[in-house]
Amino acid sequence: MEHKKSDLSSLRLLGYFDQQVLASYRNEPHKYSIASDYFEGSLSVTNEYFMELEAAGKTNESVSIGFGYRTLRDGNLAIVAWLPDLVEKSKSHIERWAAFRLKNAEWKETENDERFSNWLRRYVEGDWDIDNGPLFYLGETIKTVNGLTSELVGIPLYKHDIEQTLGFPSAENTHRYQDAHRALYGYFIDGIDKKCIVALGSKLGRTLHVNSKKTVEAITELFPGLQTSPSFTVATKLVSEQRRLASHGVRPRSKSFAAFSTFTDDLYLCLKAIKELLAMIENEFGVNGEEARKRHEAREWLPKIDQLRSPHSSLVEARRMEGKTVGKVEVGYREDREGVHGSEVIIIHFRDGSIMGLETGSNAANIASRNDGLRPEDFHVNFRPQWVPELPKGMQKHSPKKKTGG
Numbered sequence: 001m002e003h004k005k006s007d008l009s010s011l012r013l014l015g016y017f018d019q020q021v022l023a024s025y026r027n028e029p030h031k032y033s034i035a036s037d038y039f040e041g042s043l044s045v046t047n048e049y050f051m052e053l054e055a056a057g058k059t060n061e062s063v064s065i066g067f068g069y070r071t072l073r074d075g076n077l078a079i080v081a082w083l084p085d086l087v088e089k090s091k092s093h094i095e096r097w098a099a100f101r102l103k104n105a106e107w108k109e110t111e112n113d114e115r116f117s118n119w120l121r122r123y124v125e126g127d128w129d130i131d132n133g134p135l136f137y138l139g140e141t142i143k144t145v146n147g148l149t150s151e152l153v154g155i156p157l158y159k160h161d162i163e164q165t166l167g168f169p170s171a172e173n174t175h176r177y178q179d180a181h182r183a184l185y186g187y188f189i190d191g192i193d194k195k196c197i198v199a200l201g202s203k204l205g206r207t208l209h210v211n212s213k214k215t216v217e218a219i220t221e222l223f224p225g226l227q228t229s230p231s232f233t234v235a236t237k238l239v240s241e242q243r244r245l246a247s248h249g250v251r252p253r254s255k256s257f258a259a260f261s262t263f264t265d266d267l268y269l270c271l272k273a274i275k276e277l278l279a280m281i282e283n284e285f286g287v288n289g290e291e292a293r294k295r296h297e298a299r300e301w302l303p304k305i306d307q308l309r310s311p312h313s314s315l316v317e318a319r320r321m322e323g324k325t326v327g328k329v330e331v332g333y334r335e336d337r338e339g340v341h342g343s344e345v346i347i348i349h350f351r352d353g354s355i356m357g358l359e360t361g362s363n364a365a366n367i368a369s370r371n372d373g374l375r376p377e378d379f380h381v382n383f384r385p386q387w388v389p390e391l392p393k394g395m396q397k398h399s400p401k402k403k404t405g406g
Contacts, residue, residue, distance in 0.1 A: 042066050063092075068119030078105065082123065118130050134264060146161070158192060201222050331344070346359075
């Protein structure tokens with residue numbers, strides 16, 4: 001990969017460190033948050049710890065460092081950090097990082113180091129067309145699955161969204177590889193909600209008894225096709241086995257191992273598995289996952305009713321709209337009234353001839369009467385519509401093709 005001359009000065013602002021520089025931060029997850037993916041990462045303090053520092057007047061002990069990965073000639077990975085983040089935003093941590101700084105390191109050729117090249121292109125050259133890593137897309141696909149099942153049965157299939165703080169292996173050995181899978185297992189397998197599986201089965205007219213079954217057995221009972229799909233069984237077995245090695249009994253001695261790149265490939269495999277699961281849910285219910293997720297997220301922005309109004313309130317008149325068919329909607333600004341706040345207006349015409357007018361109310365006049373220099377006309381209250389589309393029903397279930405005699 002070639003760099004423009006203008007980039008060379010930026011490269012002098014990069015520092016290279018042994019990966020163990022992050023180990024002490026990982027040991028204090030209540031204080032520090034480490035987010036990472038295939039080629040990039042960041043170190044920062046947790047919100048709770050920042051509040052502690054702020055209360056003690058010690059915000060100078062905060063840390064905020066963006067980093068990437070560069071491959072050494074022997075195949076191990078080093079941390080590449082943007083030095084201004086360390087010097088300007090994280091001064092109290094300089095000595096901690098200085099102890100792990102690499103000097104005279106021998107690097108893999110940049111053009112053959114995809115992680116480092118991608119990090120340079122995005123954060124040094126400002127090329128934001130660089131694609132994200134597998135952990136990002138795995139998290140996004142699980143959110144799509146959860147949005148779909150939440151709209152179908154009111155329960156997300158996965159109890160937890162995968163966060164960027166999941167973490168890649170922190171060293172190139174088998175133990176750190178297994179540890180990364182142990183964390184992944186909690187989201188990818190143990191995080192499957194059997195209540196959602198039962199609810200999905202009920203919606204399909206099937207009664208499932210899965211309480212005593214493992215989560216993977218439960219989901220494959222609902223969708224038997226997952227057992228023969230290209231990636232799902234392979235991925236769940238891989239993650240389960242590595243988690244077993246990390247969590248049960250005395251595991252074999254650690255060996256040198258390409259943990260980071262292998263775990264990256266494993267995440268891509270898990271991504272394919274979740275996509276297969278998503279496709280089966282879409283196919284069975286005839287609903288597009290992405291559109292269902294958009295609807296679910298739109299519903300999250302709807303205003304929440306804190307308490308019901310008195311049955312004598314004028315607002316209760318709005319219930320007269322229930323069951324009616326809208327013929328026309330007018331929107332605009334209400335005509336000015338002396339001594340009254342400005343307002344938007346919605347007039348809804350129903351096909352049976354009835355009409356509902358909606359305008360905003362305000363206590364602007366009361367406030368103005370208690371404060372010199374204020375006029376009710378200085379206030380303007382507007383509507384903020386939140387539109388939630390219907391759950392789309394455009395997909396057709398795929399039925400197996402009938403065999404024809406030869």
